[in-house]
Amino acid sequence: MRLPTIALTLLLFAHAPAHAGKTLDQVRQKAQLACGVSTGVIGFSAADSQGRWNGMDVDICRAIAAAVLNDPGKVKYVPLNAQQRFTALQSGEIDLLSRNTTWTLTRDASLGLHFTAVTYYDGQGFLVPKKLKITGAKQLKNAEICVQSGTTTEKNLGDWFKAQGIKVKPVVFEKFEASIKAFFSGRCQAYTTDASALAFIRSKEAPNPDDYVVLPELISKEPLGPVVRRGDDEWFAIVKWVIFALIEAEEYGITQANLEQMKSSPDPAIQRLLGGAEDSGKLLGLERDWAARAVKAVGNYGEIFQRNVGKDSPLKLPRGANALWNKGGLLYAPPVR
Amino acid sequence: MPIAVAPAPTPAARWRNIGLQALIAGLLLALLWWLIDATATNMRERGIRSGFDFLLEPAGFGIGESLLPFDSTDSVLWALAAGLANTLRVALPAILISTLFGTLVGLGRLSPNLLLRKLCGAYVEALRNVPLLLQLLAWYFIVTDLLPAASEALQLAPHVFLSKSGLSLPWLGGDGGLLNLPQRGAMNISGGAAMTPEYLALLLGLSFYTAAYVAETVRAGIAAVPRGQSEAALALGLTRLQNFRLVLLPQALRGIIPPLTNQHLSLTKNASLAVAIGYPELVSVANTTLNQTGRAAECIALIMAVYLILSLLTAWLSAWLERRSGRWADRS
Ligand SMILES: N[C@@H](CCC(=O)N[C@@H](CS)C(=O)NCC(=O)O)C(=O)O
Numbered sequence: 001m002r003l004p005t006i007a008l009t010l011l012l013f014a015h016a017p018a019h020a021g022k023t024l025d026q027v028r029q030k031a032q033l034a035c036g037v038s039t040g041v042i043g044f045s046a047a048d049s050q051g052r053w054n055g056m057d058v059d060i061c062r063a064i065a066a067a068v069l070n071d072p073g074k075v076k077y078v079p080l081n082a083q084q085r086f087t088a089l090q091s092g093e094i095d096l097l098s099r100n101t102t103w104t105l106t107r108d109a110s111l112g113l114h115f116t117a118v119t120y121y122d123g124q125g126f127l128v129p130k131k132l133k134i135t136g137a138k139q140l141k142n143a144e145i146c147v148q149s150g151t152t153t154e155k156n157l158g159d160w161f162k163a164q165g166i167k168v169k170p171v172v173f174e175k176f177e178a179s180i181k182a183f184f185s186g187r188c189q190a191y192t193t194d195a196s197a198l199a200f201i202r203s204k205e206a207p208n209p210d211d212y213v214v215l216p217e218l219i220s221k222e223p224l225g226p227v228v229r230r231g232d233d234e235w236f237a238i239v240k241w242v243i244f245a246l247i248e249a250e251e252y253g254i255t256q257a258n259l260e261q262m263k264s265s266p267d268p269a270i271q272r273l274l275g276g277a278e279d280s281g282k283l284l285g286l287e288r289d290w291a292a293r294a295v296k297a298v299g300n301y302g303e304i305f306q307r308n309v310g311k312d313s314p315l316k317l318p319r320g321a322n323a324l325w326n327k328g329g330l331l332y333a334p335p336v337r
Numbered sequence: 338m339p340i341a342v343a344p345a346p347t348p349a350a351r352w353r354n355i356g357l358q359a360l361i362a363g364l365l366l367a368l369l370w371w372l373i374d375a376t377a378t379n380m381r382e383r384g385i386r387s388g389f390d391f392l393l394e395p396a397g398f399g400i401g402e403s404l405l406p407f408d409s410t411d412s413v414l415w416a417l418a419a420g421l422a423n424t425l426r427v428a429l430p431a432i433l434i435s436t437l438f439g440t441l442v443g444l445g446r447l448s449p450n451l452l453l454r455k456l457c458g459a460y461v462e463a464l465r466n467v468p469l470l471l472q473l474l475a476w477y478f479i480v481t482d483l484l485p486a487a488s489e490a491l492q493l494a495p496h497v498f499l500s501k502s503g504l505s506l507p508w509l510g511g512d513g514g515l516l517n518l519p520q521r522g523a524m525n526i527s528g529g530a531a532m533t534p535e536y537l538a539l540l541l542g543l544s545f546y547t548a549a550y551v552a553e554t555v556r557a558g559i560a561a562v563p564r565g566q567s568e569a570a571l572a573l574g575l576t577r578l579q580n581f582r583l584v585l586l587p588q589a590l591r592g593i594i595p596p597l598t599n600q601h602l603s604l605t606k607n608a609s610l611a612v613a614i615g616y617p618e619l620v621s622v623a624n625t626t627l628n629q630t631g632r633a634a635e636c637i638a639l640i641m642a643v644y645l646i647l648s649l650l651t652a653w654l655s656a657w658l659e660r661r662s663g664r665w666a667d668r669s
Contacts, residue, residue, distance in 0.1 A: 083628055090383065110386035110631045132488070132524055142527040144401065144487070144502060149612070149621065150628040158398040158409035169401040171535065172621060174612040178474070182615065185481045186501050187534060189524045230384040 023095050023228070023235035024068065024285060032074050035061035036094040039079040039176060042200040043309040043317075044100045044120075053077045056308045057098040060119060060226055060243065063294040064096065067242045067286055072297035081175060082150030086111050089229060096239060097227040100194060102152045107227075114236050117243040118225045121321040121330050123218030124156050125195035127202055130211050132189060137217050144169045146188035148179045153193050156220040180205050194222050199315045238284050245291035247333035248273055249300035251324060256299040259292060273336045280336055291336065301331065376634060391630040392417075398625055400617045402533050413626055420622030421643060427539050427618065428605040434544040435604060436597070439551025446556045457552065464549035470610055472546055477538035477614040484534065487525030498526045503533035535616035539608065547604045551597060558593035559585060590662040598655035602648055619643060 027033050037045035037057055045055040053061075053075075062072035078094050089097045090112055100122075101107075103115040126145075128134045140161075147153050149172045161168050171188055173179035180201055183191040191201065198214045206212050226243070228236050249255075252270050254262045263274050271277040275288035284290065298304055302324075309317045323329025346354070380387050396416040399409045404422040407415065445457035464472070481501055485491055490500035496518045498505045505519035508530035519529030532540075562585055570580040609620035620640060627636035 083624060086631070087633060090385065106629070106631055112380070112383035112385035134524075139523075142522055143524055146615075149625050154625060155397050155629055158396075161399075162409055168399070170399045171401050171533075171615045172617060172625065173615045174621075174624065178613060178615070181478065182481060185478065186486045187481045189487065231382075 023232045024238065027068055027095055031069060032076050033061060033065045033069065033096065034076045034078055034094040035064075036078050036080045036085055036088050036097040036099055037061070038099045039081055041100060041176075041197050042204050043196065043313060043315050045077075045079075045098070047077070047079075054308065056120060056304055057100060057226075059298040059304045059308065060098045061096065063246060063298045064239060064242050066293040066297035067245075067290040068238065070287070070293055082148055083174065085150075086113065086227075089113060089227060092229070095228075095235070100197065100224050101227055102194075102222045103225055104152060112230045113227050114230055116226050116228060116236065116239045117333075118223040118330075119243060120196065120224040122194045122196050122222035122224055124153055124192060124220040124222055125198050125218050126215040127183075127191045127198045127212055128189065128215060129186075130213055134190075134215070137215050137219060138164060138166065140168055140190055141166050142168065143189040144171055144187070145190045145192055146171050146173065146179050146183040147192050148172070148176050149174050151193065152220070152222065157192055160219040194224070196309060196315075196317060199309075199317055203314060234285055238286065241284055241336070242290070242294050244333035245273060245294055245336055246298070246301045246304065247324070247331050248336050249291070249295045250302040250331075251326070251333070254295055254300055255303060256295060259296055263292065269335075269337070380634065385631070387632065387634065389632075389635055391626075391632055391635070394630075396626070396629075398629060400622065401615075402531065402536065402617065413630070416622050416626065417619065417639065420617060420619040423616070423622075424605065424608050424618040427536060427543065427611070427616070428608050431540055431543040431547065431604055431608075432601045434540075435547035435551055435600070438544065439548035440555050442548060442552035443555030443559075446552060447559060461549045461552050464546055465553075469542065469546050469607055470613060473538060473542040473610055473614055476542045477534060480534045480538050488523075490521065490526050496529065500526060501534065502526050503531045503537065505529045505531045533616070535611070535614050538614055539611050539616050539618075543604055543607060546607075547600055550600045550603075554593055554596045554600065555589075558589040558596075561592050562588045587662065591659065594659050594662060595655060598651055598658070602651045605647055605651075606644060 035058075037053065037055075040046040041055070043055055045053060045057040047053050058075075058077070061075045061077070065075045066072040078088060080088050080094075080097075080099060085097055085099055085101065086107070088094050097113075100120070101115075102122075103118065107113065108115050126137050126140070128140075134140065137160075145157060145168050147157060147170050154170065154172060157168070157170055171182065173182065180191065182188060184205065184207060191198070193201070195214065195218055202212050202214060203209050226239055228239055252262075252267070252273065254270065254274070259274075262270055263276060265271065268277065272280055274292045275281060275290065279288040281288040281290040287293075299307070302319075305319065305322060306312045309315045310319065319327075319329060321330045323331065325332040377387060392414040393412050395410050396413050397409055398416070400407045400416065400419055400423075402423070403419040404426050405415070405419040407419045442457045442460055445453050446461070448454050448457075484499060484501045487500045487502040490498040490502070490505075493499055496505075496507045498519055498521070502525045505526045506529055507519065508517045509515065517528055517530075519526050519531070566584055566588065567580055570584040571577070575583065608618050611618045612621045612624060615621075623636045623640050627633050630636075
């Protein structure tokens with residue numbers, strides 16, 4: 001943050017009080033959802049050459065816009081770097097922060113924000129040049145490690161190496177771009193961030209991906225998920241339940257393709273989720289087909305995963321911890337009932 | 338030089354003046370108080386924690402290079418102090434370099450030699466018209482691209498290495514006795530004192546950028562001394578050098594010092610652009626703190642307070658220098 005922005009931020013805190021319970025009304029009134037995303041992490045949120053946004057985090061924005069506004073296209077994407085993201089949400093510039101953001105106690109309990117649900121279970125890893133012949137993070141003694149500021153990454157780095165009794169030198173950049181550029185120019189012996197992002201950085205940003213490896217160990221837990229402002233329980237519930245609905249849809253085998261057939265399924269749970277026999281939307285302040293609209297827009301959770309980061313994407317990340325609870329993963333949504 | 342003295346104000350006018358000033362000061366204070374109060378209230382309503390208690394908690398993050406000994410278990414306050422020390426570590430040498438170099442360029446612009454004059458003019462125009470941030474990034478990526486990888490560091494002299502990790506020199510103290518020598522490690526150079534590429538880029542970028550402004554200040558200051566002064570001095574038989582030292586410079590300094598100290602102050606503030614190229618100065622450390630603790634308003638207030646103190650110190654130093662140079666001018 002530079003000096004002029006500092007004064008602005010102060011003013012921002014001093015201006016109007018929180019608008020409790022009004023997010024849904026505002027979004028409807030503007031007919032647009034302002035969604036905070038990253039400045040470009042492929043697989044999560046990145047704009048293509050035509051300026052269209054793609055990624056898992058982007059699909060969450062689209063799903064919510066579909067549920068609330070009946071149009072997944074009515075989203076305004078606000079690219080934010082690691083440092084800007086919370087201020088943008090606190091100040092009301094965005095209605096929802098959907099940007100590879102780790103749920104931690106400090107963030108949840110002191111920023112005036114609520115984490116809604118986990119959309120990706122991640123962990124922090126290291127990317128190193130192959131020629132250094134490093135096979136584990138413990139060999140990074142005295143290494144210089146490039147990292148972006150304003151992330152949990154920076155503190156995990158301090159914690160983990162402290163616990164190992166190993167000294168390393170962080171080289172901290174404000175902007176993501178500068179940090180990876182410095183790494184690929186050889187300034188640092190390792191780059192560290194969430195493992196999911198490392199996969200993208202290696203395959204898309206490296207001059208030659210084969211010259212780099214992602215080390216096997218993860219040094220932290222990084223549960224990533226969307227965040228909303230405190231003081232608006234109605235909106236908090238909507239975001240949470242749209243995500244749960246996407247996960248439930250996968251559990252019940254409802255996909256973008258079979259959605260219409262599923263609407264006539266005899267299964268009461270599916271009827272409830274898709275707004276057939278019962279109106280589950282009423283309780284959230286939404287129309288009865290809220291969940292069906294979300295699935296229609298982006299598919300179920302599994303489809304979102306495979307399309308953006310999984311087997312149908314260039315990143316080819318395994319489902320791993322992000323498989324459903326009954327398939328050996330951690331995804332477990334409370335029932336839409 | 339004769340000094341114009343304003344007529345003394347009448348007692349009534351003096352009181353009016355004092356009253357007006359007190360009113361303005363009072364209004365400003367009230368505004369400040371309102372701002373702080375509104376901020377605190379709003380933050381409380383939005384569930385944002387506030388307070389300065391975090392300053393004494395362990396920082397938890399590392400600082401890559403630090404003049405002060407720093408470990409991630411040290412307090413946040415100490416981390417900020419290390420950041421401030423790093424700011425001064427780059428600002429003070431940059432002030433020195435920019436002043437010396439800028440003065441030379443400024444004199445060059447007044448030189449009778451056409452080529453030199455044009456060259457210096459081009460330097461000033463080029464450096465002043467490209468945003469500093471771009472210059473810093475350019476310096477940084479030139480430095481890191483050109484230097485050899487840390488595993489293949491150039492050895493310039495025994496225990497002096499140059500690589501993408503920077504310039505490593507032997508230094509006092511450290512883990513093993515009196516002298517701390519840089520060593521080749523498996524991956525890079527460790528030990529000794531290092532001037533990292535971040536530091537070097539910032540030092541060069543700030544110095545050369547500010548030098549352009551210093552050059553203009555010096556040129557303008559000298560050009561502002563009436564021509565008659567030099568003509569008289571030369572007519573009295575002073576050499577050109579004597580004329581410069583005894584007649585031109587003392588008079589020019591009065592016009593040069595105030596804007597010059599302003600340049601020094603801008604330089605110190607511009608050092609905060611280091612966040613773009615990874616040098617851990619005050620604003621960079623405060624940013625990290627802000628993000629780890631979530632105490633945005635507090636960290637920002639702290640940064641503002643530190644820069645305010647630096648500004649006041651500089652202003653005070655400038656006033657002192659001005660008085661001194663005034664005396665010098667009166668004496669000669
Ligand atoms: N999950 C971590 C790290 C998230 C993060 O900001 N990662 C960086 C490095 S991959 C990033 O997304 N940068 C992109 C940007 O700043 O736009 C957190 O919440 O702090």
